[in-house]
Amino acid sequence: MSDTNSQFPHLREWIGQSETVVDEITRAPVRAMNATLDYPEQEIPVGTPLPPLWHWLYFLPAHRQSDLGPDGHARRGGFLPPVPLQRRMWAGSQFEFHAPLQVGDSVRRVSTIDDVTVKEGRTGILVFVKVRHDIFREGYAESAITEFHDLVYRDVKRPGDVExxxxxxxxxxxxxxxxxxxxxxxxxxxxxxxxxxxxxxxxxxxxxxxxxxxxxxxxxxxxxxxxxxxxxxxxxxxxxxxxxxxxxxxxxxxxxxxxxxxxxxxxxxxxxxxxxxxxxxxxxxxxxx
Structure with missing residues (x-):
């Protein structure tokens, strides 16, 4: 897999861009996720710790319907770089859990584009975007969760492509x-x-x-x-x-x-x-x- 960053040099201009989103850890998503993962109904008082990865139930994107593309994703540009490839996949993530989030917390997520890399793969051009998320509880200077989120973009599957x-x-x-x-x-x-x-x-x-x-x-x-x-x-x-x-x-x-x-x-x-x-x-x- 060769490095081809020179093909889309403008994409690396997005490195360092950031956005901040605030939210509250409310009961309803926790109750719904408990049911989805087949746990019995249970009380969820204020102060209940949020299980690992359940922070994905918060800070949800709220793009306008008219801003969505044909695949259901938001159209390219804005915080994420405008990668000119049609398929986007979540390739992986890395997490450090410093302190638990709790029901009732006011929280803030600071997201930063950490890196953008273009490579040539067996099925064509691949663009890798690494995003860092730092999540803070109100009143605490240190982050509760540090997450790195790896996205990969590729073109539509073509006849003859070999997986x-x-x-x-x-x-x-x-x-x-x-x-x-x-x-x-x-x-x-x-x-x-x-x-x-x-x-x-x-x-x-x-x-x-x-x-x-x-x-x-x-x-x-x-x-x-x-x-x-x-x-x-x-x-x-x-x-x-x-x-x-x-x-x-x-x-x-x-x-x-x-x-x-x-x-x-x-x-x-x-x-x-x-x-x-x-x-x-x-x-x-x-x-x-």
Whole structure:
């Protein structure tokens, strides 16, 4: 994969741009996510800690309907650079959890374009955008969460494009949970995160326009389910850091597995997701305290 930054030099002008969004950690999204992840109904008093990654239920984009593109994403430009490629994917993220957010908190997220890189891949030009998010609780000078968010842009799939060969997932997971990704689950998660990307709920668009075999399961949903596996298997431990990388798309209609293995010293958990054929779709690592 060669470096071709000279092809889109104007995109690197976005490095350093930032925006700030304020919000409140309210009860309703927590209650809805509990139901979506199949937890029983429970009281959610002020001061309830927000589980890791549930901050994605807040700071939601509120683009005007007229500002959305044909794929359901906001049109290019503004905070994110105007990448002239049609497909945008969330490739991975890295997190440091410094302090828990709590129901009732007033919060502020400062987002900064950390890097923009253009590369030549086997299927054409790829543009990688790294965004840093720092989330602060009102009254605290130090951030509660530091997140790096990796986006990759690529052109539409062309006839003859060859996808990378799949990787077989490990089959020795001490922890495992099977998930049935039906269209209701995908719709509920899209609604919770105000995600208009049509590949997650519009089957005709996903299959006929973008060439997928079905609806695409959200990468953030899979990563949330992976970190939730840690919460279920090690409920007395806290998660200090987490990182994940999307390896291969997961589609609705077939079950996929969430897998985890705790290290011998009990400090880290290797996590991975696999589709119904056993191919690796996401890999992740959580550090525990």
């Amino acid at each position: 990378p060969a799949p990787t077989a997932a490990r089959t020795d997971a001490p922890w495992q949970r099977i998930v049935e990704p039906d269209d209701v689950l995908l719709f509920r998660y899209s609604a919770l995160t105000f995600n208009g990307h049509r590949i997650h709920y519009d089957r005709d668009y996903a299959t006929k326009e973008e060439g997928y075999p079905g609806l695409v399961v959200h990468g953030p949903l899979i990563s949330t389910l992976l970190i939730d596996l840690v919460r279920r298997q090690a409920p007395d431990r806290e998660i200090a850091s987490f990182k994940f990388k999307a390896v291969r798309p997961t589609f609705d209609g077939k079950p996929f597995s969430l897998n985890g293995a705790l290290s011998e010293d009990g400090r880290t958990v290797e996590l991975w997701a696999a589709d119904h054929e056993g191919w690796l779709t996401m890999q992740a690592t959580a550090t525990l305290i």
